[in-house]
């Protein structure tokens with residue numbers, strides 16, 4: 130029977146094809162959902178057309194299906210949800226939490242300090258309430274609090290940030306008119322009723338910003354588990370930039386077994402289809418056995 134208190138998701142960005150690191154995230158979030166008798170949703174994060182690769186979204190879905198990773202319900206496309214992001218943006222605007230920012234990166238970075246995820250915005254435009262007439266379109270930033278935002282991660286343990294010191298006022302709507310990941314992800318997780326987020330550790334640094342936005346929008350905070358990253362021999366995360374090879378569909382069983390090893394599952398028996406490997410893995414899954422340390426695949 131389905132457990133209504135667990136809704137998980139896999140949220141790929143179609144900026145490239147799936148690779149071993151994304152397969153690990155897909156498999157871990159799938160197994161965690163299924164081990165809890167929960168739902169597992171797929172959301173296509175196609176919000177940044179300049180960075181996207183033609184055909185990647187359908188290729189990703191085809192690859193998930195080929196690995197037996199069957200999602201529940203319809204796939205949601207962020208590119209079709211602007212109205213929802215706009216409603217949240219208006220809600221934050223009414224609370225006077227956001228302001229337009231006309232600074233170019235070059236100008237403000239001269240007076241900024243380095244935080245935990247890049248430069249901390251120096252607050253130059255903080256006192257602007259509404260856009261100035263006849264100027265270029267601004268970016269819109271949210272004011273962040275000075276208190277600590279802390280949460281407990283199922284793999285990492287306790288994690289905290291002081292957003293004012295570590296991150297700074299961050300962008301929700303970019304000057305080029307595109308919604309920022311931080312806003313869209315929070316709005317969608319809330320709209321889709323996501324209760325558990327299992328994703329890569331590269332996003333750990335974003336989580337306090339997302340919890341802050343949940344608080345401002347009166348949305349619940351889901352449970353978080355940030356998975357260890359798969360890295361190459363230079364300690365770099367596998368990604369498009371580090372030339373991660375796309376998954377070879379002729380090697381599905383080998384690749385799934387490889388991912389199971391990284392996820393500390395016991396050796397799987399011989400099976401006929403990739404789906405059978407996943408079915409075997411569900412009762413063997415234990416998120417709490419995962420170590421937070423990066424795993425070198427070479």
Ligand code: GLU
Nearest residue numbers: 140141142174314328332
């Ligand atoms: N779309 C993001 C990515 O591919 C993941 C977002 C998330 O899981 O919160 O890195």
